[in-house]
Amino acid sequence: MTENSQNIDNLKEEFLYPIGNYRGEFNPENLAFNANLQQFAQQVSYLCGLEANGKISPEDTYDEIKKFWQQLKRSKKELLDNTNFTAEE
Secondary structure, three states: OOHHHHHHHHHHHHHHOOOOOOOOOOOHHHHHHHHHHHHHHHHHHHHHHHHHOOOOOHHHHHHHHHHHHHHHHHHHHHHHHOOOOOOOO
């Protein structure tokens, strides 16, 4: 792969999956949750676009958003709610 094609691939990636700068109180948990939140927002945006253009049904859209919401809730619980979280051995 040439350097030019790698640059094009990077530009496509940045365009399709933009990540905003984090401006909150910095700690690894907040940063990780922010990334998960941005990913959730991007996924919902794509699903809404697909549904609005008739590519997937409203029911399928709802089910997918609900699945992503559950993942985000789990992420919040693990990263932000459980301040004494320790990995199980």
